[in-house]
Amino acid sequence: MFNSEDEGYTFYNKYGLEKGFSVRRSYVEWDGSNCHIILRKFVCSREGVREEKHMKRKMEDRKRRPRSITRVGCKAKLVIARQEETGQWFVKDFIDEHNHPLAPRDLSCLLRSHRRISDEQKADIADMEKSGIRKHHIMDIMCMQYGGYDEVGCIMRDIYNFCHANKQETISSGDAQTVINHMVARQEQDSDFFFRYLVDEAGHLKGLFWCDSQSRLDYEAFGDVIVFYSTYRTNKYNLPFVPFVGLNHHRSTVIFACGIISHETSQAYEWMLRTFSDAMGQKHPISVITDGDLAMQRAIRVVWPDSNHRLCIWHIQQNIVRHLHDDVVKEEFRSFIYDTSSIEEHERKWLHFLQRNKVTSEDSWLHQMYKMRKLWCAPYLEGSCFLGLSNNQRNESLNSVLHTHLEAKMTLFQMLEHYERCLALRRLNEALQDVEALQSVPFTEENASVLEKHAAKVFTPAVFKLVLWSIDVVIKCEIREVLDAAEVTTYVVSKKERMDKKIEVCTETKEGMLRSISCSCRKLECAGTPCSHIFYILGILQEGTLPRCCVPTRWTMSAKCAFAPTRKSEMYAYSAALQRYRKLRNFSHATCFKACHSDEAFQHLKRVLEGQDVCKGSTSEQADSKGSTNAQGNSIRFGPLMPQSANLDGEGFEKVQDPVHVP
Template sequence: MAYASDESMFEYLNVVSKMFDSEAEGYEFYNKYALEKGFSVRKSYVEWDGSNKYIILRKIVCSRQGFREEKHMKRKMEDRKRRPRSLTRVGCNAKLVITRQEETGRWFVKDFIDEHSHPLAPRDLSCLLRSHRRISDEQKADIADMEKCGIRKYRIMDILCFQYSGFDKVGCIKRDIYNFCHANKQETISAGDANTVIMHMMARRERDVDFFFKYLVDEHGHLKGLFWADSQSRLDYEAFGDVIVFDSTYRTNKYNLPFVPFVGLNHHRSTVIFGCGIISHETSQAYEWMLRTFSDCMAQKHPISVITDGDLAMQRAIRVVWPDSNHRLCIWHIQQNIVRHLHDDDVKEEFRSFIYDTSFIEEHEIKWIQFLQRNKVTSEESWLHQMYQMRKLWCAPYLEGRCFLGLSSNQRSESLNSVLHTHLEGKMSLFEMLEHYERCLASRRINEALQDVEALQSVPFTEENASPLEKHAATVFTPSVFKMVLWSIDAVSKCQIREILDGSEDSTYVVSKQERMDKKFGVRIEEQGGLLH
């Protein structure tokens, strides 16, 4: 017992004889001392000099010093909005008081009490007490990077525990990570959400000279439209921009603004992103601005064909900005509207036949008139009549021979939206949504690179007795496109020529499928410069 008293006295003398170069150094000393002993500290009373420029005295106390204010203790339960927190202050008197010498500017210990009125935490738990938890600058950078990559905060804590070989060596807890991420987000968008996005775009352009972005604001400075595309997206459009698919049905931000990705197909028939836009209102003027901006970005190269949903404002904008581009409506959206607007199964099936009916236009028009008369469609406001008015945008005979790369719906855009929706929250700011979009874009490009490697290092298998056409196709097409070639070769092998109609400039082959000899198809062939078209 006497030895313990001697040890305590030696420890006391060691503390009170300390000198510090600054108040912060004194605090760090007492905090490290508290870590070893098993308690947490906080800064308390402070005194300033006569000019109120310099602190001359600082009291640092045990975090369990004092008591909760009496007014909070006496409040009735029915007056409280939530259950009161557990009591942490128990009137502990432990403290360290340091004061500054005016002559030297150094700090010395004026008072030190090391008696606690509560149990102390063991060493393996004291690291979890408040004043001993701190996120280092290195950890802050790692946490910010992991959050940008879409890693959830509770997973970030698991990763840090693994990296540092235990929770007691991390230096923080899950709550600290949540608080840091929230504070970091607030700091990032403190200049305003839209301004933060614009500044991010400017920074991107400094790193990527071909990065394109353009924005539109109203007279009050509010963001009305935004479009951006990086250098790779612009190169992708130059190579694969014959067909564009886009829609504006995707809204996942706290402002509920339409988010419009422009997508297409690459040489692997995988979704490729050409650019992305945000507009404030779904008007034809807003869409016209976006399409003109897209054209400016892509050196005025207009797409051969466009696939969209049935938005009328978008249709008008396409007619104005891209008048020579083929336009078709998304079949998937039409199928959804069939279920919504038609309730008779026979009518549904007959209407669906117009989507895929490949008869001649004259015959198709007769079928339409008979259908409308049979179902007594007279009101121009009815959905059936509106779809009849737009039939050239979705019925097969009017789209025959036009380039759509085998696409008939905007599910490419929908599938991208599905990917974007992963880990995306409706309360996200524009900047957070932009970061998430860029993560998805990077993921798409990694997948394309893997497909490129596979196509470069392998050739699709062909049978020994395969035709020369098939064997040649295997060497020049990617595996995905080669599968379509095989399908076409197989489809041709199941057709028979019924008749050949020779004209002055071309020939028409009338063919039928073996399983449907009653149905005829016309294949027109024209020779130009020794090539068949």
Template sequence: ASDESMFEYLDVVSKMFDSEAEGYEFYNKYALEKGFSVRRSYVEWDGSNKYIILRKIVCSRQGFREEKHMKRKMEDRKRRPRSLTRVGCNAKLVITRQEETGRWFVKDFIDEHSHPLAPRDLSCLLRSHRRISDEQKADIADMEKCGIRKYRIMDILCFQYSGFDKVGCIKRDIYNFCHANKQETISAGDANTVIMHMMARRERDVDFFFKYLVDEHGHLKGLFWADSQSRLDYEAFGDVIVFDSTYRTNKYNLPFVPFVGLNHHRSTVIFGCGIISHETSQAYEWMLRTFSDCMAQKHPISVITDGDLAMQRAIRVVWPDSNHRLCIWHIQQNIVRHLHDDDVKEEFRSFIYDTSFIEEHEIKWIQFLQRNKVTSEESWLHQMYQMRKLWCAPYLEGRCFLGLSSNQRSESLNSVLHTHLEGKMSLFEMLEHYERCLASRRINEALQDVEALQSVPFTEENASPLEKHAATVFTPSVFKMVLWSIDTVSKSQIREILDGSEDSTYVVSKQERMDKKFGVRIEEQGGLLHRVSCSCRKLECAGTPCSHIFYILGILKQTILPSCCVPTRWTMNAKCAYAPTRKNQMYDYSVSLQRYRELRNCSHAASFKACHSDEDYHRLKMLLEAQHHGKQSSFEQADSKESSNAQHNSIRFGPLMPHSEKVDKVLDPVHVPGRGAPKKRLQAKTKKSRSQNICVAIARILVTIDVN
């Protein structure tokens, strides 16, 4: 052996340690420099089994794989055997504890390896040298809660630490940590954790609503929840609801049912969310009744759904007075699926938008069915004919849907989160993802509120007084719709004026359609406009004045819109009676993590300032290193059977989910098997990919807003 090796040997065997953990850390650092990995091996305890008195730490390639695993035949194995790593290496460090002083000394040390050593730039990837620090765990947990994928988290860490070799872990370690963290979160059971969480939220917020249903064996089979802000949003914007149950986005294969609508900016607003075990009329009735209980029995004016027959029956039973229409997006999808002749497709599509009278429309239907020889009641075309009153324009004319028809507004998808929802998600993970979507929607609303409060849409200098007034009373998004009606005023023309005792009716036509007449009725009280209405009923259906009304108001030299033409739900006063909650209230943080987050933010600001000066940089670096090493040495004083690792495992690195113990044990839902043969439904559900966006699911049921 060389003199250098001898000096190194004498230096190692002369080492003394204050704890077994310190001895392990020393040997692990030594292994990092040399290019091998270590692991704890043989251990001895004292007579009372209270203290460790001897520890052997060996090269990770010590020993050999057990003979029984080597002799097994490939056909007996469930998976391909892992590569061999044990080669009988004899390198080791044995340390023992002095009973008198409690300190540890080196009893045996062998530094001869029977395998090649890794170069320095690769040894950091060996198992014992990979470790996620506590501060990294806290940051990783936060990033995952924000929906950042694990491989992206690894990319972020590599960028922050200037290379993979400085991070201290690899992507697999992040996956393992996140999985263990999730398992700890739902250790009481997936469904039980969700129920305890919601119980605790209701204890903190008396207006938080949730209700669940279990089967005879105690398994969760129905759940609905809505926070206080969602309930206030429904009070302001609950005239039209859109919901769909086509999204089976959890490992139990249960339908996920979001209830959504439009806010005063015509953006998606979420009223609540539910999960049911089976798509039956009874399940949907329970869901709708629960929703009504949550919303003080306020039923929506109109509902838009997919073509599920069980859902249709439930709506007729629970909300008999609500208008119901089918989502045009689903119909368009199924036209492609069920019809293969292009001419038949186009003729069928014409029924969606045909605005002829009902009698004329019925004649067209009969001729269409006869021409295509549709006689079977089981055929898709016949089913669509039977349900025509739910989707054909003549039957829906004059009903309030706020312009929603769900046809071809794919741009609505860009208003949602881009994080993916895995098909194997637990209920609690799905709840977290829903809350992220909810927070995203509310941030978007806050930005639109700021824009509406701090600016007024641009109007030309020569714009009419009515246009300028409309720009100040409607929100910017709604004003764009109103502007379309104003721009078409020039195409209108008065045909005649019918005067009554208290009102006047102006008959108006479009110049290109003089055969089609609309009656604008003006009612006055005390010389002031009291009520304005038009036979086209756009004001009642979409909530905005039509071009006919703007034309007549211009003829009457009106400079401001009467209040009856400005529905409150399209103005900034729509929520003036409520104090909005903008922040996500799902999580709490431990006191230590709150302190860490505050100190981290302060240190980031201080570090950025210090990095511009050599003197400030070195001063701050010395201060931080002294603080870090001081805490580290004091922490490693423990020398009992309850090791420091056990203490670390008890730390909660992510947010604390509020739990309540005031709940009976609720078992996880029973997994719903695949659908098998398709059920009899008006429209076939589109096949879902394994990974899809929950927010896209919410937006897709609002896929279009017909601004016309």
């Protein structure tokens, strides 16, 4: 006898697991009022046969390859009926004969009716997927946790199906609309959260920009140089993904904002740059590094006319390989990137290079790069502040943290999740570097100079490594001449291996105290760190500390002292039920590990965890791949909850349609 139809199904399904077949629900009878089921038949999953119309259809008429045949007319069944007087269910009919081979016990757990993802597994899977763990890795982790595939209760296909259904539920109101809903809610929670979007005439999203309050504070501290590209179209709509990044006080990636546009036109980029300026209080960057997009160049000239602009050397190197096939021409072209000769000499070399290689067509790549030479050749950019980002592949690695694990099938909301995850990782990395800088001082030799020891205290460890290189080169410097004036003294310095090149270091003193120092090599202005020439003169002057002008605040631990940092991502909030689950899970891990060391403790804890009153008030229902309900009949949301605004149903909020796919 059974108390319910579900209890009868569970009983027969367990029997099927032991015997080696899968079970499914079949025929059902209702009472006269159609309110209650009075009879239910459970059958072997191989019961029945495939319909004849599907068997006779020709291959050329099929849209997909037909599935393997599983129905073989098996007669095994269990029929249960409900007694009207007591409400109990009894076995009315039972056939235990199968006309097909049964699966062994170690394989029967893989049959359909015996696979089920429990609610707690769904919560863990949702968390792992949000963390960027791939589905096959999630399955590997679960196999390790449960002790084998036969104990997990599901297969990889079930995980894929659940993740897909969970995503569809998340964006059920529409992909673009879900993102807008989320951002409106974030703005309600954080008044400094900034976002703006554009739609076309039909209401389709064609532009989106956003940044949180911490990113805006980061820009205030480190927004002197920014890097942004638009070469990544990693979403299902083929829209350019444009992150704005820079360097923090540890010379690590800091993310300022992110944007998405539908078309790479000057108007679209102008909208994005103007929106960026609005978000950042109209503070324009000193310098900008981009790829070679012409529309982006025009937009920068219009919106940020006073900002220094240069092209990314890494992208130029990639294009050299793509467009030039002669090794000699490649090397000669690369020499223009780092050539430090005068502009006049540089122009002469260019014209000779173009004539020698017979570059006459204005459409050729070489001629186009010649027209843009002021954006990437060293002589034209000398003295501009780029914090050393223009000399190597560092600017590409800044963006690489955002492009890892991006996929072409991503929805906008998945891209937003990916962005927030990268943002949280960058801020965690900064927190770890802050701890190291606050709790330690870089090692210096006992016989190190007082300037070196002072530099180790004032600069962050990552920046001190760069400063140390300048200090080590001091021994190569030599004074050529000293020019005295009232309060300004100019020292003419040369490197011993290049005595023909003269560098002027100017010092300003007042009442015998050093007020400022500058160098004609302009490394301090360009990279933000003092050069070897300055260290050499400071050593001669027997200065015990670096002047304030040689220690930019952005390279010290005081760079963000005016801003209270937010380390934790605020994109998600967990439901009360999931918060309790996570806490209990963490507590139980420690308790279970202690109990596993003796059989007595293991058996005791097992009895406690299996006790019925422990889960009093909770649902015993198992969840299928589409979700679950709790004891009150409410839907359970697995994984973090996306903030949703309560004001979106009011006037002034038009529904935003998903973007149009860009060919």
